[in-house]
Amino acid sequence: MTRDIFETRSVTRRGVVKAGAGIAGAAALAPLAGGRASVRARQDGGGDIVFLSTQLTPIEEAEAFRGEVLSGFEGEVEFVPEEIGPFNDRVSAEAEAGTGEVSLIGGQHGDFGSLAEQGLLMDLTDLATELADLGIVEEYLDLGKFGGEQQFYIPWMQATYVMAARREALEYLPEGLTEETLSTDLTYDQLLAWITAINEAEGPRFGLPAGESGLLHRFFQGYGYPSFTGALNTQFTSEGAVAMWQWLQGAWAVANPQSLSYDQMSEPLRSGEVWVAWDHTARLIDAARNSPDDIVMFPAPRGPEGLGFLPVVAGLAIPASAPNVEGARALIRYLTMPETQALTLEQVAFFPVIEGELPGDLGEGIQKEAGAVAATTEDEQALPSLLPVGLGDQGGAYNEVFRNVFQRAVVDQGDIQEALQTEAVALQEILDATGASCWTPDPESEGVCQVG
Amino acid sequence: MRSTTGGRSSCPLPSAPFPLSSVICRLTAELTLKAHKLGWAPYLLLLPSLAFLAIFFAAPMIQAFGLAFQNGDGEWSTVSIRTMLDDAAFWRSLRTTLLLIVLVIPIQFTLAMTMALVVNAKLKGSGLWLYIFAIPLGISELSAGIIWFAIFTERGWLNSFLEGLGIVDRPIIFLNYQEPLLILLAIVLAEAWRATSIIMIILVAGLQSIPKDYLEAADMLGATTWQKIWRVILPLLRPSIQVALILRTILAFQVFATVIALAGRGLTTLSAESYRWYGDLQNSNVAAAYASLILLLSVISTLFFLWLVPANQDRV
Numbered sequence: 001m002t003r004d005i006f007e008t009r010s011v012t013r014r015g016v017v018k019a020g021a022g023i024a025g026a027a028a029l030a031p032l033a034g035g036r037a038s039v040r041a042r043q044d045g046g047g048d049i050v051f052l053s054t055q056l057t058p059i060e061e062a063e064a065f066r067g068e069v070l071s072g073f074e075g076e077v078e079f080v081p082e083e084i085g086p087f088n089d090r091v092s093a094e095a096e097a098g099t100g101e102v103s104l105i106g107g108q109h110g111d112f113g114s115l116a117e118q119g120l121l122m123d124l125t126d127l128a129t130e131l132a133d134l135g136i137v138e139e140y141l142d143l144g145k146f147g148g149e150q151q152f153y154i155p156w157m158q159a160t161y162v163m164a165a166r167r168e169a170l171e172y173l174p175e176g177l178t179e180e181t182l183s184t185d186l187t188y189d190q191l192l193a194w195i196t197a198i199n200e201a202e203g204p205r206f207g208l209p210a211g212e213s214g215l216l217h218r219f220f221q222g223y224g225y226p227s228f229t230g231a232l233n234t235q236f237t238s239e240g241a242v243a244m245w246q247w248l249q250g251a252w253a254v255a256n257p258q259s260l261s262y263d264q265m266s267e268p269l270r271s272g273e274v275w276v277a278w279d280h281t282a283r284l285i286d287a288a289r290n291s292p293d294d295i296v297m298f299p300a301p302r303g304p305e306g307l308g309f310l311p312v313v314a315g316l317a318i319p320a321s322a323p324n325v326e327g328a329r330a331l332i333r334y335l336t337m338p339e340t341q342a343l344t345l346e347q348v349a350f351f352p353v354i355e356g357e358l359p360g361d362l363g364e365g366i367q368k369e370a371g372a373v374a375a376t377t378e379d380e381q382a383l384p385s386l387l388p389v390g391l392g393d394q395g396g397a398y399n400e401v402f403r404n405v406f407q408r409a410v411v412d413q414g415d416i417q418e419a420l421q422t423e424a425v426a427l428q429e430i431l432d433a434t435g436a437s438c439w440t441p442d443p444e445s446e447g448v449c450q451v452g
Numbered sequence: 453m454r455s456t457t458g459g460r461s462s463c464p465l466p467s468a469p470f471p472l473s474s475v476i477c478r479l480t481a482e483l484t485l486k487a488h489k490l491g492w493a494p495y496l497l498l499l500p501s502l503a504f505l506a507i508f509f510a511a512p513m514i515q516a517f518g519l520a521f522q523n524g525d526g527e528w529s530t531v532s533i534r535t536m537l538d539d540a541a542f543w544r545s546l547r548t549t550l551l552l553i554v555l556v557i558p559i560q561f562t563l564a565m566t567m568a569l570v571v572n573a574k575l576k577g578s579g580l581w582l583y584i585f586a587i588p589l590g591i592s593e594l595s596a597g598i599i600w601f602a603i604f605t606e607r608g609w610l611n612s613f614l615e616g617l618g619i620v621d622r623p624i625i626f627l628n629y630q631e632p633l634l635i636l637l638a639i640v641l642a643e644a645w646r647a648t649s650i651i652m653i654i655l656v657a658g659l660q661s662i663p664k665d666y667l668e669a670a671d672m673l674g675a676t677t678w679q680k681i682w683r684v685i686l687p688l689l690r691p692s693i694q695v696a697l698i699l700r701t702i703l704a705f706q707v708f709a710t711v712i713a714l715a716g717r718g719l720t721t722l723s724a725e726s727y728r729w730y731g732d733l734q735n736s737n738v739a740a741a742y743a744s745l746i747l748l749l750s751v752i753s754t755l756f757f758l759w760l761v762p763a764n765q766d767r768v
Contacts, residue, residue, distance in 0.1 A: 411629070
């Protein structure tokens, strides 16, 4: 297979907006969950299924997924969460050896890119047609084709990032903001004023997931840059970008200095080390679940260009070397069933990828989070971005460019322009090496995306 | 190197300008002597473990070296080594790793020696002490890191304790990246707690193999406790001390999870960088360059300890 499949721009901005709205719609599905999924999927293939995944790697998520979601499947599933590096190595090694143990793989859109490119994924077009009746969001199904005809992965679940605050932080809200208007009006300037006021009275209570496995780079890529510049790579060194990094310098000055060791914000929110935080929905849910009355959740702030946000789609694919293809297909059917989708939301706070209303009773924590997600996608200024597209195994290096600017300009308090200029070279090298064209929020590009 | 057939006498003294050659010379000399006495039986007995080491240690090691000297396309090149040296985190990680070793090893050694003497003193319930001291051995590095994070984090046990006693008004942020020394001290404490017992076990084994006659003789000559430790126990303990130092230093070069758990991105070590290059940046060549550097430093430190604390001290 050639690189061509990535040359086509796979999703239009409009498409993503619609898809993003799918999160809101899907959030309404949630209530179906109620009890355990009682419907058992028919499993045609016998034997164990080894399910390798870059998603649900935190131990709590993996345990909940094994114990509550996979346990409803008829058949033995060995769920193996793995970091992206070993994940890629294992799938490629099994393909090279010509014999494998892994039958099903789960990952983000971007995790499948290079595997699809190398021809290591089975064609799931027929399964996609079969599952179309379930109401899987069409834009997400299209994402799984990487701009071509063949279906490389089936959408599995989705998530995004929101903000959470402890109730005592509301006391320090800047004038003009209330708990209700937080969801519709909060700007980056107001957020800074808010956390600065908290800092003066109570100490550094703003928190960012800047630890080793924290997802802070997604803040720059899907929230900061789009909100301040309306774009990403093409505005990497622009005036808007400088303004964004200046905002971060200000916010970091009043952030808990332990932020560099935070991988997720639930724990610091619960302990009170942090009062206001931004993170992935699955990494905030524990705080909301454990003390729903003490936690408020709301969308990320708006910047000069709008409310940038990042919908994350995870999918399921079958590697070409899979020993139990029928079992894997049965497991995909099971995981995309409305009942299992609702159960997944309830257990690990990843939202369904299917549209429709589902009855039932969800926890208050999930409802709060669903509310914040819906407020994000329904916002008039919503500006959804895609996770990096077409970077293959350079995804980590790409994230590191943003982490490096953060380290130089914010943590080490260096010169912003200097940091941006240095890292812009590295960024262009990565884009050149992979031949990736621009993706939303950047405007479409002829050929390789050019750093601006 | 000189001929080894003449035994020890032909080797240069350890204080000679080339200490390493002296060590290697004496080692080979001893091996040759033993081979004359025992024939090839010992080597046959060593064969299974040699095969194990060759397959699971030597081969991957050679592969790692190979990877370090290749570029992404598998061509021979020093680009991976240069990338490592130019990496913004390289000097920081090297500095932290070396600093940790310099701080941790003397503390651990003093503690372990004390603990070993306590256990060996055959006091009432000394068996119990051995078990208590050995508890951290059963805990993985990451778990130890998380335990100590729970102690030092802002709303952790230490702050609760200090607040409870009225010593501080509001929690102190110990793990503050702006105070790297504080973080380093927290890591040193965690490491000392976690890995002192492995040294202690080796030293206890060494202590128990010291014949009582020597100590009784020292008693008869009127030696004080301190004199017995300094003049009898420590010299006879040399082989154990050597093993413990080598083992502990090699492990210290690999320290990883404790640092990640306590400092996150605030501090970094060589092995953390190796992991980051492999896991996040998916560049196994630069990761192998870091790993090879760790190996090289481990070999150098091993040879250093072989020279510093020779196992067979002639005058004893």
